[in-house]
Amino acid sequence: MKQRTGTVFETSVQVRARVNGKDVELTVDPRESLVDVLRERLGLTGTKKGCDHGQCGACTVHLDGRRVVSCLTPAVQAEGTEITTIEGVAGPDGELHPLQQAFIDHDAMQCGYCTSGQIMAGLAAIAEGHADTDDRAREYLSGNLCRCGAYCGILAAVRQVAEGDA
Amino acid sequence: MNVRVDARDKVTGAVHYGDDRVPPGLLYARFAVATIGRGRVVSIDTEAAEAVEGVRLVLTHESGLGLKNSGFLMSGQGFGFQSLQPLASDHIAYRGQYIAMVVAETPHAAVHGASLIHATYEEEPFSVELDADGVEVFEQSNFIPNHVAGDADATLEGCEFVAEGVYDHPAQHAVPMELHNTTVMWDADTLIVHESTQNASSIQAGLAAQLGISAEQVQVISPSAGGGFGNRNSLQMHTSLAAIAAQRLGRPVKALVTRPQAFHNGSFRPATRQHIKIGMNAEGIFQAAVHEIDQQTSRHDLFPALFTEVSARLYGIKNFRGHQRLIRMDTQTPGFMRAPFEHAATFAFESAVDELAVLSGRDPVELRLLNDTMVDPISGLPFSDRHVAECLRTGAERFGWSARNPQPGSMTAEDGSAIGWGVALGNYPAHVVPVIVRVHADARGGLRVEAGGHEMGQGLRSALMATIADNLGIPASDVTLIVGDTRAVPQHVTAGSWGTASAITPVHNALQQLRERLGLPETGPVDLAAAVTAAGGATVTVESANRGPGQPEAIFDRLRSGLVAISGPQYADHVSFSHSAHFVEVRIEPSIHRIRVHRVVSVIDCGRVVSPVTAESQVRGAVVWGLGGSLREASEVDPRYGGFLNSDMAEYAIPVNLDIRDIDVSFVNKPDTKFSPLGAKGIGEVAMCGVGAAIANAVHHATGRRIRKLPIHLEDVL
Numbered sequence: 081m082k083q084r085t086g087t088v089f090e091t092s093v094q095v096r097a098r099v100n101g102k103d104v105e106l107t108v109d110p111r112e113s114l115v116d117v118l119r120e121r122l123g124l125t126g127t128k129k130g131c132d133h134g135q136c137g138a139c140t141v142h143l144d145g146r147r148v149v150s151c152l153t154p155a156v157q158a159e160g161t162e163i164t165t166i167e168g169v170a171g172p173d174g175e176l177h178p179l180q181q182a183f184i185d186h187d188a189m190q191c192g193y194c195t196s197g198q199i200m201a202g203l204a205a206i207a208e209g210h211a212d213t214d215d216r217a218r219e220y221l222s223g224n225l226c227r228c229g230a231y232c233g234i235l236a237a238v239r240q241v242a243e244g245d246a
Numbered sequence: 247m248n249v250r251v252d253a254r255d256k257v258t259g260a261v262h263y264g265d266d267r268v269p270p271g272l273l274y275a276r277f278a279v280a281t282i283g284r285g286r287v288v289s290i291d292t293e294a295a296e297a298v299e300g301v302r303l304v305l306t307h308e309s310g311l312g313l314k315n316s317g318f319l320m321s322g323q324g325f326g327f328q329s330l331q332p333l334a335s336d337h338i339a340y341r342g343q344y345i346a347m348v349v350a351e352t353p354h355a356a357v358h359g360a361s362l363i364h365a366t367y368e369e370e371p372f373s374v375e376l377d378a379d380g381v382e383v384f385e386q387s388n389f390i391p392n393h394v395a396g397d398a399d400a401t402l403e404g405c406e407f408v409a410e411g412v413y414d415h416p417a418q419h420a421v422p423m424e425l426h427n428t429t430v431m432w433d434a435d436t437l438i439v440h441e442s443t444q445n446a447s448s449i450q451a452g453l454a455a456q457l458g459i460s461a462e463q464v465q466v467i468s469p470s471a472g473g474g475f476g477n478r479n480s481l482q483m484h485t486s487l488a489a490i491a492a493q494r495l496g497r498p499v500k501a502l503v504t505r506p507q508a509f510h511n512g513s514f515r516p517a518t519r520q521h522i523k524i525g526m527n528a529e530g531i532f533q534a535a536v537h538e539i540d541q542q543t544s545r546h547d548l549f550p551a552l553f554t555e556v557s558a559r560l561y562g563i564k565n566f567r568g569h570q571r572l573i574r575m576d577t578q579t580p581g582f583m584r585a586p587f588e589h590a591a592t593f594a595f596e597s598a599v600d601e602l603a604v605l606s607g608r609d610p611v612e613l614r615l616l617n618d619t620m621v622d623p624i625s626g627l628p629f630s631d632r633h634v635a636e637c638l639r640t641g642a643e644r645f646g647w648s649a650r651n652p653q654p655g656s657m658t659a660e661d662g663s664a665i666g667w668g669v670a671l672g673n674y675p676a677h678v679v680p681v682i683v684r685v686h687a688d689a690r691g692g693l694r695v696e697a698g699g700h701e702m703g704q705g706l707r708s709a710l711m712a713t714i715a716d717n718l719g720i721p722a723s724d725v726t727l728i729v730g731d732t733r734a735v736p737q738h739v740t741a742g743s744w745g746t747a748s749a750i751t752p753v754h755n756a757l758q759q760l761r762e763r764l765g766l767p768e769t770g771p772v773d774l775a776a777a778v779t780a781a782g783g784a785t786v787t788v789e790s791a792n793r794g795p796g797q798p799e800a801i802f803d804r805l806r807s808g809l810v811a812i813s814g815p816q817y818a819d820h821v822s823f824s825h826s827a828h829f830v831e832v833r834i835e836p837s838i839h840r841i842r843v844h845r846v847v848s849v850i851d852c853g854r855v856v857s858p859v860t861a862e863s864q865v866r867g868a869v870v871w872g873l874g875g876s877l878r879e880a881s882e883v884d885p886r887y888g889g890f891l892n893s894d895m896a897e898y899a900i901p902v903n904l905d906i907r908d909i910d911v912s913f914v915n916k917p918d919t920k921f922s923p924l925g926a927k928g929i930g931e932v933a934m935c936g937v938g939a940a941i942a943n944a945v946h947h948a949t950g951r952r953i954r955k956l957p958i959h960l961e962d963v964l
Contacts, residue, residue, distance in 0.1 A: 111354040120274075120353060125266035126259015128472070130423045131505045135895035138423055166259035180257040184249055187863045191703025192256030193423035193472030199257060215904075222902040225895060227423050227473050228703050229870025230863060231906040 097158040099124070100168030106155070114150035114158055115139040118165060126166035126196045130225070137224030140197035140204075141165045147204035166196035169203070179203055179241045186240070188233030194226045202238040211242035250860055251711045251722055252470065252701070263472045264442035265502065267429040273302060275488055275501035276356040278346040278363035279510065283372035283888025284576045286336040287345060287365050294362035295348050300355035303491055304363070305347045307333045311490055316452035318547045318579065319445075319480040319739075325452025325808055327480045327513045328579035330546045333487060338367065339546060340577045341889030342510025344483065349491045349499060372576035374883040376519055376540055382574040384543075386551060393554040395623050396565030398523075401534035405525030409601035413522065413594035414955040416880035417542065417890070418515040419508075419898060420583045422702075424472025426508050428485045431498035437464045437489055442471035443730070444479040444700045445739035450732045451808030452481035453489060461808070466737070468730035474702030476582030477512050479741045484511070509893035513581025514881060516542035516549065520594040524563075526602050532617050534565035537595065541587075543572045544579040553591040555815070556673050556935070559823060560595060562619025576888060582741055584871055585931040588674050589938055593876070593956060596670035596939030601952060609652065610669050610943065611642050622821040630820040630920035633851040634671060637827035637914060641669070644910055645829035645847040654950035662836040665844075666948025669829050672935025675815030676822035676853075676918075676927040677744040678794035680805040682735045683752040685760055685790075689783045691775030693718070694726045695756075696734035698805070699749040704930050705860025709746040710753055712857045713924075717757045719771025736805045742812065743824070743928025746856060748792070750924050756790035763788060822921045824932035825851040828869070830940040834948050839960040841945065843873050845908040846937070853918035853927040865911045865933040872937020874901040876956050 092107045099122060108117060113132075118124040118141070127150060130138035134152040141150045142164040143157075169177045179202055182188070189195045201224045205211045210220035217238050218231075226234065255261045278295075280287070292304040305311065313334045317324020330337075332344035348359035373380040386392070402408060428441040437459070443449055446466035454461040471478055488501040503511060521538040537558070541551035554568030603610040618634050621627070642648070650667045651657055657665035681698040688694075695714060701707045706729060711722050728734045738748075761768060763786055764777040778786055793801050794813025804811040815822050829847040834840070846869050855861045878899040882891045892898045917925025938956055946952050949963050 109352065109354055111358065112352070113354075116353045119266070120268055120272075123268060124259075125262070125268070128263075128423070129265070129502075130425065130472075131895045132425075133505065133894060133896070135505075136423065166257075170258055176254070176257065183257045184253040187250055187253070187859050189250070189253065189256050189703075190705070190860075190863055190867055191423065191471065191473040192252070192261050193263060193703075195256045196259045218904040218906075222904045225423070225900060225902060227421055227475070227900060228863075229867035229874075229901065229906070231870065231901070231903045232866055232909055233863065235903060235906075 093156045095156055095159045097161050097163055099163045100165060108155040110154065110156055112155045114153040114155045117155040118150060124165050124167050128193050128196055130193065137201060138194050138197040140200040140224060142200060142204065147201055166199060169199065178244065179237060182237035182240045186233040186236040188237045189230050190228030194224060198224050198226065198234050205238060206242045211238050214239060217242065248859055250705060251708045261470045263424050263470055264429060264440050264468065265424060265427040267440040269431055269498045271497045273349050273351060273495060273497050273499045274353045274356040275347050275349045275491060275499050276360040277344045277503065277507055278360045279507055280338045280341060280343045280345050282338055282367045282369050283341045285338050285367050285369040287338060288368050290345060290365040292346065292363060295359035298355055298359040298362065300351035301348060301359040302351065302495055303349040305333060305487060305491060306345065307336050313456050313486055314458060316456045316481055319448060319810060320549060322810065325448040325455065325481045327482060327581055328544060328547050332483055340510065341887060342507065344511060347487045347491065349495065372888050374575055374577060374888050375885055376517055376542060376573050378885060384548065384572040384574060386570040386572055390550055392570060393558045393566060393568035393624050398534040398536050398565040398567035401565040402523055402525040405533050406528045407526040407602055407605045408523060409598040409605065410523045411598060411954045413520040413597065415518045415590040417517040418583060418875060418879045419881050420475035420477035421895060421898060421900060422473025422475055422477050425505060426482055426484065426503035426512060427501060428488050429498060429500040430488045430492045432493055435463055439464065439466045439485065441466065441468060441485060442478060443468045444471065444474040444702055444741055446730050446732045446737035447808035448480045448739060449485060453486055456486040457489060466732045468700060471700060471702035475584045476586060476741055479582055479739045482512065505895060506893040509890045510578055513579065513583065515583035515586055516580035518590055522594050522598045524598045524602060526606065530606060530608050530613055530616050532561050532563045535563045536567045538569040540571050540573050542580055543574055544577055545574050547579040548572055549580050551587060553587045555675060556588045557591050557595045558624050559622055560671055560673055561617040562621060562623055564623050566623060585674065585934045588931060588935045589875055592670065592672045592935045593938035593942065596936055597942050597954065600943040600946065611638050611647060614638055614671060625816050625821055627816065627819060627821045630822045631853065631918035632825060633914040633916060634825050637825055637849040637851050640912060641827040641829045641847050641849040644912065647829060654947055659833055663833040664948040666832045666944035668940045668944030668947055669827065670936040670939035670943055672826040672932050673823045674743060674928060674932035674935055676824055676921055677742050677812050677814040678922065679738045679744050679748045680793040680797065680801050680811050681738065681748045681752050682789065682791045683756045684735055684787065685756045686785050686787045687760055687774050687778050688785045689775060689778045691724055693720065693724055693774060695753065696728040697749050697753060698735050698737050699745050700730040700737065700740040704745065704864055705857050706745050706749065708860045709857040710749060713750045713753050714757065717754060720774060738805050739810060743931045747922060747926045747928055750856060750926060751922055752790040752792035754924060755792060756788050759788040759790060760786065820920055822918065822927065824927045826932045826936055828936045828940040830944045832941060832944040832948055834963055839963050841877060841958060841960060841963065843907065843941065847910040848933060849912050850929060850933055851914040852929045852932065853921060854925040855913045855915045856926050861929055862911045864929050866909045868930060868933030869909050869937055870901050870906055872934045873905065876938040876941045876958060878957055880957055
């Protein structure tokens with residue numbers, strides 16, 4: 081670590097992670113957020129930035145299987161982790177995950193900007209066992225805002241897959 | 247077509263919004279904003295920002311930008327959401343106005359740099375509330391006549407029943423999920439702009455005007471926007487600054503407006519106060535109404551209030567006096583936000599109608615049926631079509647309205663919650679704007695359709711694809727659909743619920759022309775590959791231009807110039823509106839008096855439903871907006887500081903998943919062929935209109951309290 085004079089930092093950290101099953105090695109600035117690294121440096125723009133303050137959930141990704149808002153996750157925190165973004169949800173030949181298909185079937189979107197985060201949150205809610213009733217699923221999906229108001233479809237899609245898994 | 251055509255791309259993260267472009271050599275821009283309510287910048291210190299590693303450029307009003315004014319969209323001759331361009335001078339018109347743009351190699355360096363901008367100011371007094379000292383009152387009739395019919399004031403004197411009230415509505419912000427942004431680059435003398443917008447041509451023409459270049463030198467590309475809601479319907483004030491930075495640095499620049507900054511540098515629904523009087527005779531017929539509105543606007547622009555355009559047409563009230571005033575104060579210019587006036591207007595008017603039902607002991611549905619009309623009382627012209635009665639009857643049936651006990655506070659749920667059932671109507675003008683469509687058919691069976699219009703989630707692509715599939719019987723996979731792209735055809739602002747209705751006509755007409763050119767029958771499925779091959783094999787191109795009834799040929803010049811060109815709702819021999827009826831059940835918890843919307847039944851009369859799946863979603867979304875606008879959303883101001891206080895997604899509460907339960911949606915689905923050949927009218931806004939009143943009326947039914955302001959909070963029903 082080296083520090084320049086005044087308030088200006090100039091430092092960098094090596095980060096190794098697996099992103100959607102691929103090894104990635106990057107030199108990152110401690111100020112850099114995971115969402116910016118994913119979008120601006122790795123070209124994974126499916127992860128969206130709706131507020132940059134952890135308020136909207138559009139940037140939700142999985143870090144070692146756990147959902148996080150990538151805008152509040154410093155990229156350095158990704159060291160040694162396994163990251164899954166929306167681009168890593170479908171199968172290798174592009175076959176959709178059942179939750180992606182359920183989002184289509186229930187038209188669980190309008191503009192689509194929150195959709196990646198909704199799907200990542202939905203997958204996590206199902207895995208956590210928090211999608212077993214309508215009300216619990218609503219609660220555990222409420223960290224992901226949808227300004228178009230596609231909540232009925234989002235709930236229906238998540239519940240359908242949760243029931244299928246049960 | 248039973249799915250949204252871009253759904254697969256949306257669930258895989260493959261759609262490219264404006265902010266998703268990462269061209270080589272990209273630089274990042276962030277803004278610093280004014281921290282005073284009004285005044286001027288005396289000095290601005292950029293040294294610390296410039297010293298940040300990676301910062302390449304700082305622009306301020308002292309940077310010799312030479313920006314010309316792009317004008318205010320609603321002046322009819324401009325392109326911007328407001329006429330005021332930050333950084334063009336030292337003038338600060340409102341708290342939160344941009345004072346500097348910092349451009350850096352990385353987003354975090356730009357954020358860091360912007361945080362180090364420090365300015366000193368000369369402060370001036372400012373006003374940010376309707377009642378504040380220092381506001382200026384402007385009679386809107388100076389440029390838009392008030393809606394008046396008969397003699398409302400005199401007639402009110404003799405009415406058996408009069409409902410009178412003052413209704414307050416706060417400022418609200420649209421907060422589309424995608425932040426305001428732009429990614430700009432120069433290719434020699436051509437400026438390429440990737441920006442999510444509802445109005446690509448206004449960005450094109452506005453930038454050209456600001457930068458002193460020709461519109462042909464500007465390309466605006468917006469295939470999909472992450473939400474619009476009126477918030478992206480004109481040139482934003484950050485785009486020209488990014489263009490100048492990109493020019494000076496010779497590299498692409500992506501500018502991002504943070505959420506709090508967007509609360510101050512984008513349009514918003516203005517605060518309003520409405521005074522309403524409706525008079526009714528003993529037979530339950532409305533005799534007269536007065537609707538007076540004070541609406542916030544900025545010092546620098548006159549954003550018109552169009553409340554009485556809908557309230558005067560909800561019923562057949564022969565004596566009507568509308569009066570609209572603008573209150574000039576020190577904010578950015580307010581603007582369109584989903585049903586910008588109509589949401590508040592129908593909240594107030596339909597609350598007063600409910601009051602008349604209660605006063606006279608009449609059923610609210612029956613009272614509305616009694617006052618239905620097929621003639622517009624203002625112009626005396628017939629409505630082209632109107633199915634308000636069917637909306638009410640279908641809705642009452644689906645909701646189970648007949649089981650309602652009219653006595654307030656009489657219905658209780660098992661858990662002790664007070665149940666309230668409310669109903670209200672909504673209406674929204676049916677406009678048509680000019681749209682040009684170009685279609686190319688090739689010998690491999692491919693069809694390229696270039697249309698005027700923008701996709702921001704409402705489902706324009708799906709509606710156009712449905713129109714194409716209906717006409718030619720070809721699969722979506724054979725069609726390339728280009729929207730929101732100035733390189734293809736001119737792009738009028740897509741707003742006011744006119745997008746689909748305006749675009750499907752020229753798409754249909756172009757396909758009919760194509761059939762003719764290829765010697766195909768007028769209807770039925772076609773084999774395009776065979777037809778084009780038989781015609782010689784060369785790609786066949788046809789073009790169709792459509793304009794609103796009564797619009798002159800010259801309207802296409804306005805379209806090409808990026809100016810608004812709206813027709814309706816009053817046409818030569820008819821008046822056209824979409825209509826809605828909403829039935830709402832609220833439940834108010836006995837302990838903390840939390841108000842929950844338990845279920846909603848909405849019936850929409852929008853003529854033909856072109857794309858059923860996306861239309862239904864639009865209605866559900868609009869109902870969610872109605873709920874947010876009535877129970878959650880208020881942009882708070884503080885007279886000590888100016889600006890908006892709760893300017894982020896944590897403090898400005900929009901509905902979350904847990905707020906939303908069942909929303910039952912149905913359509914009358916009868917084409918209004920007097921309005922247009924295909925008979926489709928708008929959906930996105932009429933479906934929000936009336937939700938607020940239905941909720942407020944349900945709250946009255948649950949509690950006996952008439953709440954005349956939005957949002958309604960639990961402290962209002964304690």
